[in-house]
Amino acid sequence: MKGLVRCCSVTLQVIGSMGVVEKATTLLEQYPLCDHCLGRQFSILGHGLTNGERGTAIKRLLVLEGSKLLLEKDEAGKTLLRQVAVNGFSELSFATLQALGVEVELGETSCYLCGNAFTRLDGLSEKVVERLSSYEYNSFLVGVRAGDRVEDREDELRARFKVRWGESIRSDFSREIGKRVVKATGKEVAFKRPDILVTVNPFTENISLKVNSLFVYGRYRKLVRGIPQAKWICSQCGGSGCEKCQNTGKLYPESVEELISQPLLQATSGTDVKIHAAGREDIDARVLGSGRPFIIEVVNPVTRSVNLHLLEKEINSTSKGKVEVEQLEFTSKKRVRKLKAGEGAEKVYRAKVRFEESVSDEALSRLEETMEETVIRQKTPTRVMHRRAEKLRKRRILKLKVKRLNPTLIELLVHCEGGLYIKEFISGDGGRTSLSVSEVTSTPARCVELDVLKVYVEESN
Template sequence: MDCILRYSYEFIKGFVYNRGVRGFEISLDEVLGKAESILKDIPLCDRCLGRMFARLGFGFSNRDRGLAIKRILVMLFYEAILRGDTSRLEEFKSIASNIGSEALESYRRLFNSTFEAPQCFICRGLIDKFIDDVSFRGLKLLMHYGVRRFLVGVRVDKNILEAEENLVLKYNLKYSESIKREIKREIGKSIQAKSSLTVDFINPEAVLIVEFPSSNIELTIASIIVKGRYWKTGRLISQAYWPTIGGPKYYSIEEALHSITKLMGAESIVIHAAGREDVDARMLGSGRPLILEVKAPRNRNVDFRVLEESVRSNSNGLIEISLEDYTRRELIRVYKEESKIKTKVYKTLILVEDAIGDNDIKLLEETFKNSTILQKTPLRVLHRRKEVTRKRKVHEIKCKAVTRNLIECLIKTSGGLYIKELVTGDQGRTKPSITEILNKNAKCIELDVVSVEAP
């Protein structure tokens, strides 16, 4: 064995023994023997051959692996042929074109002719160009959407996958990896090398789906999830857009948030709030906790303060929001479920049919201190909710007479207690009620939510 051959032999032994140390029984003859058998059978490009031995060694690409193996094979053939081994000469003649360009020079010297290399059996010679082309276009697309952390997903034509699987099974190629895995890794690496973008397996901002060999690219942009709070300083404002034939029934928070959709170049925004107040109730004080889901934003890096200001001016100050932090999708479920049991404080202006005195106020405050309310589904929502009787808590009521017939009450409750019905009694469906305790008809004429505990 001459010097260069011995050197390459050592190189390839290096990655074979690497693996051996980690518990795999594998010999150099096995690697070269399998590679030779495969190439006698079918043509493979450097990368596709290297991929059959992908788990051997680190720090080089499958193309490097395939190239190393092919060169060694050619060197061994040439050495044997020079020694006068005629059967190796015949074998080399039949395998050379499947090896491809690495065998060309030796072939020319031995046979004084040349050959046309057939297309790679697995990738049809497309994979290198595919990786270059798709990484370039993928990077452009990711940058267009301002994505910094991404993930690559791969779809491969099923005939190609089948051909590869059959090859792996036929030659028992324990050290191979799939073409999908290679494409995924190589495109990720290539995009990272050309930019400041990074691959993120846990929380990517976008998933780039690439299709081999068609080169189709799809980009799925992850929503941005932000938690914050909202305030409603006016009445007759709904939380969700409320369409009717003649236009929206009320101005809505959803409408006010269109300014965010615009600024972020998003597809849409979904509001996940911790409950909702009646259309005619204001949301003041602490504001109501909410999570905003900004879908498919083109501009991911907008200052929260700019977004808040845009909502304020878009709604003429009727809606205000404060955005606190980015959060995870899982929190949406928590907001929906836990908001039902969290503490809320309401401020209500109550009109009472007859005059009320200090004793009435005292009676209300004492009766409702840590009280349990049994509330049947209110008549006004019965058309859209099924009839049930709920048990709710009132922690405390504080009242103040405004005029002889008008009292202002702060009501601290937990859970989804209907406050208007707590005042009127809803024809005996809410017990006890302010009407019942005062024994005078009472009606809520203004309602504000002043505090909502965050989940």
């Protein structure tokens, strides 16, 4: 025990093998440390203690140790008590010295590591609670930005004194603030996907919030033609409004995106909204049957507890028979990736096909037979060539059924792999798509109406 209060004579090896009491003594000999910051150097020792409690316990033990040495007339006891009183801000040590009639000068000291920021934990946590109170949330996480200087200082101290049981000042702060926020709000801490991520700098007391998006999954049907899936920004003015778009900034007054997301945006008071869908249909195609899966993402939502049943009703009534949604449910960002991966999912289309001249029954049965389980090769369609690179696409037709409506008009049911350009599959696009309906029937054909009847996607949340 004697050597430990004379640090200079102690070799580094000895420091490395020191016990808790000796190490704490050595640290306090060099630096003023508050209970939290002393305790944090031993944070993996003992469960169910805060670092503050650890520090307090260690300092008390040092006071007992110092008193014992003094009783044995060992002057080292006085030195130890002085250090714990001055560098450890210990009132107990101070009172003990006073009781023994030893004079101690207490200077204005602040903790070498935290500058006494841990004494402001309660006030800081109240500020965090205050900031959070403008939002509705179930879970949160506190992240701490302490600044490099603070962390470097602790790293140096640990390297110098071979501290192996410590944790970072950042996790100490974030846990302590988190605990106080839980106590005040009853909300829970979530390490994965919290509703709100709070970043606190305990030194500047700067607090910033990152509110995570709210995701709502559903399926939509588009019951009318002529509405684009996403908002179509006017190409002439880029959205600022011009004569061409009648100052709306968009080419179409409505979109599926706007019709289904506006009521949700209003209900959540978010700042923005995005739609993620499993593929997209042409403006002139309807989406019927079980509909197309989508996820709406609300950015910065203030409210999260939306009644989805009522929302569904509202969307369906404000969309006035143009768009219908169903199966709304809350979901996560993870599912957006799944949904997008499902762009290549199998689909069933219904198309009305007009032939330039009447087509024989024999040609129509040939069409059904030839197309079943057939791979169609498509060069980038002429109509999208201006915005898509030239590429060869191969997509399989799984099944095709023909129903005659009159000598030149038929209805096709096409079950195919996702990504097939269906209009070109019918017309042949001047030979760029092969096989095609025109090619197999030897009669020029074109698609006059197109509906998406089914989009096959994995249904797990």
